[in-house]
Amino acid sequence: MFDPDEIERIRQAREAWEASELREFLARQPEARTEFRTGSGLPVQRVYTPADVAGTPFDAIGLPGQYPFTRGPYPTMYRGRLWTMRQIAGYGTGEDTNRRFRYLIEQGQTGLSVDFDMPTLMGYDSDDPRALGEVGREGVAVDTLDDMEALFAGVDLERISVSMTINPTAWILLAMYVALARRRGLDLDRLSGTVQADILKEYVAQKEWIFPIRPSMRLMRDMIVFCADHMARYNPINISGYHISEAGATSVQEVAFTMANGIAYVEEVTRSGVPVDRFAPRLAFYFVAQADFFEEVAKFRAARRIWARIMKERFGATRPESMRLRFHCQTAAATLTKAQPLNNVVRTALQALSAVLGGAQSLHTNGLDEAYAIPSELAMKVALRTQQIIADETRVTSVVDPLGGSWYVEALTSDVEREVLAILARVDAMGGTIRAIEEGWFQREIAESAYQFARRKAAGEQVVIGVNRHVEPPEPSPVEIHRVDPEVEARQVARVQAVRRRRDGARVEALLERLVAVARDPAANLLPVTIECVEAGATLGEVVARLRDLWGSYVERPVF
Amino acid sequence: MTLPLRVLVAKVGLDGHDRGVKVVARARRDAGMDVIYTGLHRTPEEVVAAAVQEDVDVVGVSILSGAHMTLIPRLAALLREADADAALVVGGVIPDEDIPALKAAGAADVVLQDAPPDEVVRRVRDAAPQRAR
Incomplete structure (x- = not known):
């Protein structure tokens, strides 16, 4: 990226500095540790200079909204539009969660996210x-569809985007969402949102x-193709690293395993004859914001660059939208502690800042x-206010990719990319993602x-304030905790049984039989018949039982 | 010479959180215990059947779904019905105020998140019936 003579001069200056100022200083005052590493275990240097990014051409960094999208998926990023503040919520019945949704919207939340x-x-x-x-x-x-109606009562689905955290049953919930929109007379092409479905x-x-795995992948294909045909603004999948991280993976593994899964989905859909540029623009991602601040920023930037190259070079995508990685982000639940819970607000704020500096499209704190x-x-309100403070008080939103060009962050971005590509090469050598899952490889690595993390934490090498350092005697929580209403189960049971009594049983039975017939034809798409099933009052459990x-x-x- | 402690490690309920249970299973194995892991999404009936069949000293159950007040008393009762001489140790995300009720229902110990692996091993050993220690 720089003139070679200039790089050589900088290298020499650094060597001279190491031989004089640094050496004398270290003799008087040694460093706290002999080696410093990122959360993923990548070694980091004491200081970075242009010499550390000399091998990175400017085209690999580029400008925002431009291939390979290292600096962000859009040219103006938060100067044009802030990220979507999307606090997840879900408990009790549809009515219970609907009340929480309305509260969050009142507090300034701009998207909904459902936990089932x-x-x-x-x-x-x-x-x-x-x-x-x-x-x-x-x-x-x-x-049933009735529950879905209660869940979104009074919510304008053409105006607010809705994300649903649902996986093995995702296609049924997507069918219910479509059925609800149709019942309300909405235009499917105007619905925006995401179904996790990964x-x-x-x-x-x-x-x-x-x-x-095989039939599950077919369901994935059916959702992706259905959305490409009927729901122009809807993301049929959120390819997720978050859970991989929460299960124990490092940030490098998180990105690598997520990319491996993404590759498997693209292969599945293209194999059925759908051209990559028809569906790839709607593939969305979901990452964690972990505790290592700079590694996380570098991770988000590296993930965008890696995906862009995979789509272009491996799958021959030609539309920039197919190569442009967009992601939702959630701060890391596994970093939170039961001891001294107010510390969690600070942890979450720092993690959220790394997500914003890394260019997230939506965020849950x-x-x-x-x-x-x-x-x-109250806890949800403080979490939302944390995002609003970052957005409106810190001015970090004024400049796109403000850490771009930091010698450290650029070098770390390239380091993360290199490590991820090495893992992807191993997965390819094993015969691909699905083979590696069947062999338990990812599971063992995680x-x-x-x-190793648990051991480092027990040894005190991995510091957790309030747990293995600055420990205090336990005190009662300063925040009143959410209690589950003991009547919920009975109310919900009564409700599903009422639907079963009310519906046309013969029609439901006929539709469930048709569902099975469609499922037997691997080329057919299961979404249309599933939509008919839920419209007729079939329950989620009935649809699943037939296919099981x-x-x-x-x-x-x-x-x- | 005493035989190694035999421990069944189980996940009950529908949640898939297995990070903790696997760390705990491995820590026990590294501490020299015989560890049998049931895998995920087990019913109390399945766990008790496995405990009897494997003749274990301790049944360690991990639950993070919030359904512990339903599933743990049921599991404890089934263990008693089966006359299994195994101590029940519960782990996971469990509110402090639920712990006395779980112990009253038959849990020998309740180990919460953030307990280091060595502490889990020690408490499992302490909970085991006298014959096995």
Whole structure:
């Protein structure tokens, strides 16, 4: 990037500095450690100079909104439009969560994000024995289209974007969303939002699955193709590193494994004959903002550059939109502590700042009580205010990619990229992502990183304030914690049973049989018939049960 | 010479959070215990059947879904019904105020997040029936 003579002069200046000022200083006062590393374990230098980025051509950094998008997906970034402030919410019944949504919108939130309860995620109705004790607890319970109606009552779906955290049952929730929009007479092309639907990271990290990998990938393809055909502004997937990180992966592994999953989805859809530029612009990503500030900024920048190159070079994409990585970001829940919970506000603010300096398109900041409960209203408000303070008080939004050109950040961006490409080459050598999942490779790598992290934390090398340093006797939480209404389960069970009584049973049965017939044809798209099923009052659990009979269940061979 | 402690490590409920349970399973294995891991999404019935079949000294159950007040008492009752002489140790994200009720229902110990691996190992050993220590 610089004149070679100038680089040589800088190298010499640095060597001279090391031999004189630095050496004398170190003799008097040694450094705190003999080596310094990032959260992922990448070595970092004492100081960086232009010599450390001499090998990076300016075209690899470039300008925002331009290939390879290192500096951001859009030319003006937050000068034009702030990121979407999208606090996730979900508990109890549709009505309960709807109240929280309205509260968040009143507080200035600009997008919605839905957390579903475990039975909804795993494909069980609220009155299934497997759902006992879990209904409406970790998220909102949705069994039928009626629940979806309650969830979004009074919310203008053409104006506010909605993200749904749902995976093995994602296509059913997408079908319900479409059915709800149709019932309201909305234009599907005007709906914006995202369905997470990233099933591969479930096998790898989050571990909420139903069907084996093959039919699950077919469902992925069906959603991506359906949205490309009918929902111009909707993201049919959020290819997610967040959960990979939360399960214990390093930031380098997070990006590498996420890219590996992204590659598998693009291969799946293009194999069915859909050209890459028809669907790739709507592929969206989701990363964590971890604790190592600069590594996170570098990670987001590297991820954009890597994806752009994969799409262009590996898949022959020609539209810039196909190469432009957009991502949602969430601060790292696993960094939060139960001890001294107010410290979590500070952790979250710093993580959120790295997401903004890294160019996130939407952001969820965690509640300070996240380490031990579903966030209370107050905790969510403080978390949202944290984003608003970054947006409106710090002025970090005035300049696009303000850390671009930092010798450290550029060098680290290239380091992260190099490490990620090395992992992707290993995955290719193993025969691809799905083969590596079947062999438990990602799972083992993540478990190993998690174990090493736990050991470093126990040894005090990984400092966690309030847990292994500056420890205080436990005190009662300063924030009242969210309590689950004990009546929720009974109310929700009554509700799904009422729907079953009210609907035309024969019609539902006929549609469920057609669902199975469509599922038997691997070339057919399951979305249209699923939409018909939910419109007729079929429950989520019924749709899943029919396909489980046909496809079977995924069984993991656990590794630890 | 005493035989190594036999421990069943289990995940009950529908949540897939297995980071902690795997770290704990490995720490116990590294501490010389015989560790059997059930895998995810197990019902209390499945866990108790495995505990009896494997004749374990300790059943370590991890739960982060919030359904512990439903699933743990049920698991403890099934262990008693099966006459299993195994101590029940519970781990995960559990509010402090639920701990007395879990102990009253039959949990020998409740170990929360942020407990270092060595502490988990020690508390599992302490919870084990006398014959196995």
